[in-house]
Amino acid sequence: MLKTLRDPSEKVLAWLLLTPAFLLIALIVIYPVGKLIYNSFFDLRLSGGANLGQFVGWLNYQDVLKDADFWHATQNTLWITLITVPGALLVGLGLALLANLPFQRKWPVRLALLLPWALPLSFCGLIFAWFFNTDYGIVNDVLRRLGQQETTMWLLRPNWAFAAICLTIIWKTSSFMALILLAGLQMIPRSLYEAAEVDGATRWQQFWQITLPLLMPSIVVALIFRTLTALQTFDIPYTMTKGGPGNSTETLAMLIHKTTIDYLDLGYGSTLAVFMFLISMAVTAVYLRRVGQTA
Amino acid sequence: MKRRTLTQWLSAAVVVAGLSGQAALADTKIRVFSGGQNQRPDLMRKLFDAYQAQNPGTTIEIETGGATSELQRQYLSTVLNAKDTAIDIYMIDIVNPSQYFNAGWLEPLDSYVGGAAALKPYLPVYSQANLVNGKVAALPAFADAMFMYYRKDLLEKHGVKEPKTWDELTAAAKKITEAEKNPSLQGLSIQGAPIEGAVCTFLLPYWSQGKQFNDANGKLTLDKEAATKGLDMWLKMVDAGVLKKNIAEVTTPVTVNEFKAGQVVFAINWGFAWDVFKDAADSQVKGKVGVMPLPAVAGGKSATCVGGWQWAVSAFSKNKPAAAQLVKYMSTPEASKFLAREGSLLPVFQSVYTDADVLKQAPWFKDAANVIIAGQARPISSQYGQVSDVVRTNTNAALARTKTPTEAVNDIEGRLNRVMR
Secondary structure, eight states, X not given: OHHHHHSHHHHHHHHHHHHHHHHHHIIIIIHHHHHHXXXXXXXXXXXXXTTTTEEOTTHHHHHHHHOHHHHHHHXXXXXXXXXXXXXXXXXXXXXXXXXXXXXXXXXXXXXXXXXHHHSOHHHHHHHHHHHTOTTTOHHHHHHHHTTOOSOOOGGGSHHXXXXXXXXXXXXXXXXXXXXXXXXXXXXXOHHHHHHHHXXXXXXXXXXXXXIHHHHHHHHHHHHHHHHHHHHTOOHHHHHHTTTOSTTTTOOHHHHHHIIIIISOBHHHHHHHHHHHHHHHHHHHHHHHHHHHHHO | OHHHHHHHHHHHHHHHHHHHHHHHHHOEEEEEEOOSGGGOHHHXXXXXXXXXXXXXXXXXXXXXXXXXXXXXXXHHHHHHHTTOOSOOEEEEETTSHXXXXXXXOBOOOHXXXXXXXXXXXXXXXXXXXXXXXXXEOOEEEEXXXXXXXXXXXXXXXXXXXXXXXXXHHHHHHHHHHHHHTOTTXXXXXXXXXXXXXXXHHHHHHHHTTXXXXXXXXXXXXXXXXXXXXXXXXXXXXXXXXXXXXXXXXXXXXXXXXXXXXXXEEEEEEETXXXXXXXXXXXXXXXXXXXXXXXXXXXXXXXXXEEEEEEEEEBTTOSOHHHHHHHHHHHTSHHHHHHHHHXXXXXXXXXXXXXXXXXXXXXXXXXXXXXXXXHOEEOOOOTTHHHHHHHHHHHHHHHHTTSSOHHHHHHHHHHHHHHHOO
């Protein structure tokens, strides 16, 4: 083994084989991120202005910190993360436990688990936007049939709109949670439960003493993925409310999209994206430290 | 093994090079982005086919996309920002020539059309919008404006005359909806969702008080009192039951569909809707629709929001002369007449409005020219994306009552003072 590695021609081959992968990563990760950070130091308002392309130093960064829309969107994003990540974890855990029960036929349950995950995010947002539509939505239809005359305009009341968005995100993402947790559940040896039963442990005790601790690694993995995607929430609020009413349900990703694509302000948009990048990095670092401690 | 792969690669490369060389010799391919379904790519295709027949060796491909003006703007911003050479010609909304030209995305057409004088024959709104910094940024394709559609049959049935002021309209709508006793019948439908149409929803009552949003240099001249009064007017109509409560949810297609289904007495919408009401297979209001200019405030002046579409040549096109020639062809009076006759698309030439053939198809065009000439363009700004976003989100917030009209107008002024100066 050692000998083959020392063989120079094999070494060259190894480098040759690795180079495409490295180039690919450089092309699709390192270059764009580097370019983004580079752009954030320039005035890149494409729609005119005499200073196009001028180096502005930290000006964009100072503006972001003073920008009320940035703080508002960050706050919305953090609330969505704080509500939907634990929400999806709880629902997903329930679904995973359900799917792990010894059914005769396993596929119908698994299929039901997979469906929301397979649905594109924007479809999901559009479908739920119809559910909550004031005139034609199923939610108000049910309420009317139950005798409620004054129906709520769900997506036009900031708090209700926010709740509707969170509900949709939880519905959409808990199946991803459930899939990862189900894989984790199946790795727990049956013999542990049998031994616990012999010792007279209740189901509840089995869950707290065996299932949960052994599932912890899967939970952490699922949480990291889910938190990162939650911080990037865009599709569902964009298709459900477009950030409305007003901009009360606008997330950070939506603000970045609006600034770059609608306002054509690439410099400022890049700076906002750098802030989002920093927030994501900080959250991931916290998780990784926790994992380091538990593992 | 190694050698064989190399030979294979080489031979493949030779074949590919040969093919592309052949294609370049064969003909000129022009790819056109021609908007969404409302911009009638089916009719544009017919014009392109005619052009292809006259110019053998030219092939025109159509790309469609984006149901609304904002969606198209987002797509085009992405494509043009990437300096994409795949598309040679773009159909763009009237609010965009200034923004795109200033971003360096549009090829100045002066050398192909013979200077700015080429814009003279068009209706003034369009020659102004397409002349950016003294250069021809694009050529007009067809016009559009907001009109007031109404149910002729219901107005006659209840003996109501065409309202001239917003107050008269409120009274008329109330009288008809109360007498009809149909709970799903709305008095008036406007666009309150945060879409481009909401910019017009903000501007219509404001302009009809005789106020201007900006001066000739694009500087903001917002009269806050009049703007607040305008938003207040819509909210009063909600309270009176003339507009529906969830008006902040209503988009352009919602207005079209509900009017088409016979659930609306008065509806404000773009010119294209006429064809839908008149011809769509599922239209419940065929032969029952009237069109009139928009009402004014008492003592004010009727004003409408002008829209419309232009042909522009991409600055990144590899076939600029051929593309410019096609654009010229698409903005001739003949093309305009064809679009008016076949699709009721409003002409960009005064003369076409009085053309006998066209009037046979769309008698209401006789008055439409005046509406468009009296109409106002939305603020022309190189920062239009931002202007539109600020106006539409604040209008939406006011109509959803998450902001008071005063707060919404203050926010509009605060934001746009920095952008439009």
